[in-house]
Amino acid sequence: MNEPTVLIVARAPVPGRAKTRLAAYVGDETAARLAGAALLDTIDAADRTGWPVCVAMTGSLADSVMSAExxxxxxxxxxxGQRGGGFAARLAAAHSDADRGGGVVQIGMDTPHVxxxxxxxxxxxxxxHDAVLGPAHDGGWWVLAVRDASHAECLRDVPMSTEHTGELTRQALRARGARVADAPALTDVDTWADALEVGAIAPDTRFGRAVAGLRDGDVG
Known part of the structure; x- marks a missing residue:
């Protein structure tokens, strides 16, 4: 088997568009900067695998924070670019577009501690195995690796961003006949509580340092 491609599905950290649940607590600009730090940490982790890296991006980097970096x-x-009418469709299309014959290891930008x-x-x-699924503690998943990118087509029929997304994805993969292995569970950063948890786990990351730099009086 050839080396797989590490696929990062990402959104440009534009204030007001990035990490909106987190922004409700820390503000649009701070949430975008935390998202930018998370994206940079994720790119670094993918790069350090030594495998090909592909980033499927949506949004305008020209309008984002930390754009030059x-x-x-x-x-x-x-x-x-991401293509498709909804998030699930964009994920499936990104697997197909990224694959170069060695399979795909796909992550988002919500686990800067990976x-x-x-x-x-x-x-x-x-x-x-045909697929590897890493559950997130909120009921979703943080990584989906597939030997054949066509397995990701099952995502089109899976409701995303629910507490059952992880299990429904596993069921959809198995319905295709895929042998599914487990990756360790991780926390997705969606809320300020998540950010504090992940920042404490990985204090030496850009994300961890950014969280540590936010004093209580700076949040809100």
Missing amino acids: IEEALSPHRRI RPEVLRAAGRALTR
């Missing part, structure tokens, strides 16, 4: 981090890697060895373990598991 993000552009520099993206420069060694392939970048594609380590490259965890991504590599998910990719290596594709030698024995």
Whole structure:
């Protein structure tokens, strides 16, 4: 099996459009900066796998915070646009567009604490399984690795962003006949409580330092 592609599905950290649940507590600009830090940490983790990296981006980096730093981090890697009418359709299309014959290890930008060895373990598991799914603590999932990008087509019929998305995705993969392995569970950053938890887990990341720099009086 060829090396898989690490696919990051990302949204440009534009204030008012990035991390809106988090923004309700910390404000649009701060939420966008936390999202930018998370994206940079995610790119770094993907890069450190040593595998090809592809970023499927939506939104305008020209209007985002930290745009120059993000552009520099993206420069060694392939970048594609997201296409499709809804998030599930965009995920399925991104798998197809990113795959170069070695399978895909897909993550978002909500787990800045992910380590490259965890991504590599998910990719290596594709030698024995058709798919690898990493559950998120909120009931969704944070990583989906597939040996054949066509397996991601099942996402089109899965409701996204619900407390049952992870289990429904697993069922949809198995309905296609896929042998599904598990990756470790991680916390997705959606709320300020999530940000505090992940910042404490990974204090040396950009995200962790950004969270630590927010004093109580700065939030809100």
